[in-house]
Amino acid sequence: MKPAAFTYHAPASVDEALGVLAELGDDAKVLAGGQSLVPMLSMRLAVFAHLVDIGRVAGLSRVEVGERKVTVGATTVDSLIGRHAELSGAVPLLARVTPYIGHMAIRNRGTLGGSIAHADPAGEYPAVAVALDAEMRLRSARAERTVGAPDFFAGLWSTVMEPDEILVEVTFPRWDGRCGFAVREHARRHGDFAIAGAVAGVSLGAGDRVERAAVAMFGVSSTPVRARQLEAEVAGRPARECDPEQLGALAVSGVHDVVSDMSGSSAYRRRVGAAMVSRAWASALEEAMSA
Amino acid sequence: MLDGGNPSRVAVECQVNGVARSATVQARLTLADFLREVCGLTGTHLGCEHGACGACSVLVDGDVVRSCLMFAVQANGRSVTTIEGLGGPDGALSPVQEAFRSEHGLQCGFCTPGFVVTVTAFLRDNPDPAETEIREALSGNLCRCTGYQGILKAVAVAARAGRGAVE
Numbered sequence A: 001m002k003p004a005a006f007t008y009h010a011p012a013s014v015d016e017a018l019g020v021l022a023e024l025g026d027d028a029k030v031l032a033g034g035q036s037l038v039p040m041l042s043m044r045l046a047v048f049a050h051l052v053d054i055g056r057v058a059g060l061s062r063v064e065v066g067e068r069k070v071t072v073g074a075t076t077v078d079s080l081i082g083r084h085a086e087l088s089g090a091v092p093l094l095a096r097v098t099p100y101i102g103h104m105a106i107r108n109r110g111t112l113g114g115s116i117a118h119a120d121p122a123g124e125y126p127a128v129a130v131a132l133d134a135e136m137r138l139r140s141a142r143a144e145r146t147v148g149a150p151d152f153f154a155g156l157w158s159t160v161m162e163p164d165e166i167l168v169e170v171t172f173p174r175w176d177g178r179c180g181f182a183v184r185e186h187a188r189r190h191g192d193f194a195i196a197g198a199v200a201g202v203s204l205g206a207g208d209r210v211e212r213a214a215v216a217m218f219g220v221s222s223t224p225v226r227a228r229q230l231e232a233e234v235a236g237r238p239a240r241e242c243d244p245e246q247l248g249a250l251a252v253s254g255v256h257d258v259v260s261d262m263s264g265s266s267a268y269r270r271r272v273g274a275a276m277v278s279r280a281w282a283s284a285l286e287e288a289m290s291a
Numbered sequence B: 001m002l003d004g005g006n007p008s009r010v011a012v013e014c015q016v017n018g019v020a021r022s023a024t025v026q027a028r029l030t031l032a033d034f035l036r037e038v039c040g041l042t043g044t045h046l047g048c049e050h051g052a053c054g055a056c057s058v059l060v061d062g063d064v065v066r067s068c069l070m071f072a073v074q075a076n077g078r079s080v081t082t083i084e085g086l087g088g089p090d091g092a093l094s095p096v097q098e099a100f101r102s103e104h105g106l107q108c109g110f111c112t113p114g115f116v117v118t119v120t121a122f123l124r125d126n127p128d129p130a131e132t133e134i135r136e137a138l139s140g141n142l143c144r145c146t147g148y149q150g151i152l153k154a155v156a157v158a159a160r161a162g163r164g165a166v167e
């Protein structure tokens, strides 16, 4: 249970970090909070000759709340996101999913960027990114690009990021008007990775018609999945007319590769996933109605 | 100390329980192994060494963290508090330790340092927790003697005494 030897780099700036990555290529790995990477190194599931610790890079830990959007620096730790009052007002889902991520000790070190780059299918932040169409800002010594959430997650624990790229920040749109948000997840113990979960956002227009709906499921498939069929079904309809239970069933009907493992068969995950969607939807709607 | 003759050695300088420590160690040395093997502070226990059990919990700049998921070099310039740093200089038990003793919050004692450190930070941030909050706060710590009822009671008692803050 000890990591193999590596050479440690502690760049002070993004440019310096990008330079090291450009030079070392596949031999180097970015180290952020270490809450996913260090267990893999300790179990020797992964071995890298070089680790590039971005924990001391200036300017990567920050929250910028704008009028239309919110930008969170990649190394911002979960616990800061969970208690940032302005952020939780602007993008309520971020603050609301945070207590579900592991335990306090994990949240004190784990980072938003690390969670999104690691792309665990049961991760909460990746699901929020997918639901809200967040934008990932990537930099390398070669170029800089922005990738939207629908194109970012490539599969189980994988993204479209290249080995020499660093995720520097993630931008979330702000919703205004009468809206509500909710997260529901099922795990064996508080803090365990979810067996299945869902995040939901809804905004209402005149006559309580659904103006905007955003629902994503996590833990059910190899990546977080957007419930597009559900969103199409509710669009423009009076919100009360939509039966949450049917919406849950509709959401999971669109998922074809439901995970099956020791914590649950795919049939079980489908049922739990549907229940989480319907509860998250009902709760988000409740909040929007009373807004 | 782990030493496979690897060239990748790094300087570490930090405060541990108020004492300045400096050493040159392998980059791969975890903070847990640094505390145990370099500082000789064996109160920090290692159960799983991959973040699952919480036995290795310590405070870094006041925040509870898993010392098996942090490299010693990442503690550079920071202040670390271990179980050895919670009691009084004369060996007096801290209020949380006292409550664990009086409420039978430990059996073999293997998980205890991690619980006590975690609870110390928790009660500092949340001095009047509800029962569900206590359970949530302890969810990241495993006790293989499964003495959870005594542990829950100890936290409630420490909280009720309105104490349990870190100095």
Ligand SMILES: Cc1cc2nc3c(=O)[nH]c(=O)nc-3n(C[C@H](O)[C@H](O)[C@H](O)COP(=O)(O)OP(=O)(O)OC[C@H]3O[C@@H](n4cnc5c(N)ncnc54)[C@H](O)[C@@H]3O)c2cc1C
Binding pocket: A029, A030, A031, A032, A033, A034, A035, A036, A037, A038, A039, A054, A074, A075, A100, A101, A102, A103, A106, A109, A110, A111, A112, A113, A114, A115, A117, A118, A120, A122, A123, A124, A125, A165, A166, A167, A168, A191, A192, A193, A194, B050, B051, B052
């Ligand atoms: C006991 C336990 C319980 C947990 N429970 C949950 C849970 O319920 N839900 C959940 O979502 N997570 C959970 N986690 C994982 C935790 O959220 C991690 O913190 C997170 O997945 C990774 O973030 P990190 O900052 O620790 O990244 P690291 O572990 O440092 O890195 C993870 C990966 O991302 C890459 N990376 C990190 N940052 C960047 C960047 N800015 N640019 C490019 N690449 C980068 C690294 O190279 C590495 O491949 C748990 C972890 C533990 C140990």
Ligand code: FES
Binding pocket: B045, B046, B047, B048, B049, B050, B051, B052, B053, B054, B055, B056, B057, B066, B067, B068, B069
């Ligand atoms: S030894 Fe660190 S969490 Fe188990």
Ligand code: FES
Binding pocket: B105, B106, B107, B108, B109, B110, B111, B112, B142, B143, B144, B145, B146, B147
């Ligand atoms: S007291 Fe023995 S493991 Fe907890």
